[in-house]
Amino acid sequence: MTRIVVAQHAGACFGVERALDLANRAAEGATTDVHTLGPLIHNPQVVASLAQRGVTPIERPEDAGEGSVLIMRAHGVTPEMERRAQAAGLEAVDATCPFVKKVHRFAERLEVEGYQVVIVGEAGHPETEGTRGHAPGALVVGTVEEARSVEVGRRVGVVVQTTLERPLLREVVSALIGRCEELRLYDTICEATTERQGAAAELAAEADVMVVIGGRSSANTRHLVDVCATRCGATFHVETPEELHGAWFAEAETVGVTAGASTPSAQIDVVTKRIRELCDARAAGTS
Template sequence: MEVKIARTAGFCWGVRRTMDKVDEVAASAAGPVVTLGPIIHNPQAVARMREKGVGTVAEVQEVAPGATVVVRTHGAVRTELERARARGLSVVDGTCPYVKFPQVMAQRLTREGYHLVVVGDANHAEVKGVVSFAEGPCTVMKPGGAVPEFKAKRVAVIAQTTCIGADFERAVGALALRHQEVRAVNTICSDTDERQADARALASEVDAVVVVGGKNSANTRHLAEICREIQPRTWHVETEDELDPSWFTGCTVVGLSAGASTPDWVIEGVAARLRDMR
C-alpha cells in the first residue's frame, strides 16, 4: 500500500525542546534525574528515557534528596513546584512555552477579577497545572459539554492548548449569552491548529487513516476524532503491533498522522508495517 504521511506528524517544537532538555540534564547531572509525571504522553518515549536512567515520579515527596527534577512538557501544579523549591531540589522547567501562556493568563485574569473558565479536560495534567495558577474562581468546562452554572458578571475564557477550535468557539458563544461580560483569550497552540488542518486534508485524500500516538495523549485522540469525521476508516494505535490487516481490505492509499508527542521512530515503524501489507 502507498502511505501518505502528514507533514506535521510527530514531535512538535515544544515537545522536542523538552526532550532535548531532559537529554542534556541526564548527561550532565551529578545525581539522579526524575521527571515530575511522564515527560510526554507517549509510553515508548518514556520507556526510552527510563533506559537512559531518567525516572518518573508522581509527586515531589517521592524525589530523593540531591535529585534533579525536570518539569514535563505539560507543566506542573503550582504547589508541587513550591514544594520542590522548599526542599532545595534542583528544578529544571521543561514546560512548553505554549503551555506557559494559559498558566500566565489564568493568574492574570483572575487577579483582574474575572471568573475564569478553562475549556478542556479537568483530569489532564496541563489543565490541572493551569487551574493551579488561578487566584480566584475557576471552572473547567468539558469541550462539547454542558455550560457550567455559576454566578458572575465578568467571565474570562481560555482553552487547553490542544482544544479543538470549534469547541472553544462554542463555549465562548454559550457563555456570552449568560454573562454580562465575556473576555476570550485564545490559548490554543498554533501547532495544534496546523496539525488538525493537516489531518482533515489528509483524511479527505485517502482510503483509510492511521493516527499514531499514546492512548492518553489528548492531541492524538483529537486528531483521530477529526479524521474519523471525514474518513470513518480511522484507527488510533500506539505502535505497529496493533495494526490489523483486515482494517485495510480494498485500500490503495493509507494516510498516517501522529500526535505531537509521538517519536519519529515510532511513526516510521508504523509506516514500514503498512507498506509491507498486502
C-alpha cells in the first residue's frame, strides 16, 4: 500500500488564517458591500468561495460604493491605498499580516535614517509593492546578478520579502558586501516560510512523488515547488484534486504532500483523499 505523508509543516499560516477570519467575520455581519483590495490571498479557490459569500475583490478603492467595507489583503498595501480608501468613505478592515507590517516599519525606519533601502524580493509582487510604498526610495533586488549591478549608496539597509528562501538572501547580502560602507540587515523572512520549506525538503528527499498544493500565483507555493523539485524529480504542483493523474503514482511507494502558506487545511484534505483513491485504484488494477 502506498504511503501518503503530509509534511510536518504545511498549509495556511497564521497571517492567512487571520485574514480569512477577518473576511468571514466581515461577511457575516455585513449590512453593506464587502470587498477586498485585490485577492485577499493568492488562492483562487478561496477567493471564489469568498465571492460566493459576497466578499468580492476590487482593484481600486474608488471602485467601491461609499460606506462599503474594504479589507486590506494579507500581503499589505501602500499608505497611498489606505489614504484613497479613507477618501472614498470606505470602512477599512486591515488584514495585513502583522509580520508584513513589521517589514513596513523597518523599511520606513531605514529610509528615515538615511539608508538606501533594498528590498530583497520579487519585483511586482503585492507584498514587495506594499513595502515599497512605505519606503518610496527603495530598490527591489530579486537575484544575485541584480545585487552585483544595482547602484547603491554608502549606507544600505536591507529588508526581505517574508517568503524568500534564506539561501538566496545570504547570496544577495554577500554580493552587496564590499559595495557599500555600511550594511544593515533586517532579516524579515517569516518563520512559517522557513518551516514549510524545511519540512518540504526533508519529505521530498525520501518521497518518490511530491505533490505541492497551492495557488499558481502564490510566491511561497512556487518556492516550495522549487525546493521539492531539486530533491524529488517527480514533483507536481496542483490547486485542486481534479488536476491529479493516477499515472503519477503508478510506481510510487511514498507520496509526499505539502502546501503553501495560503492553502487552508480543507484543501489539503481533499487533495490527499483523492491521491489515496488514485493509489488504491491503481493497486486494485481499476485505473
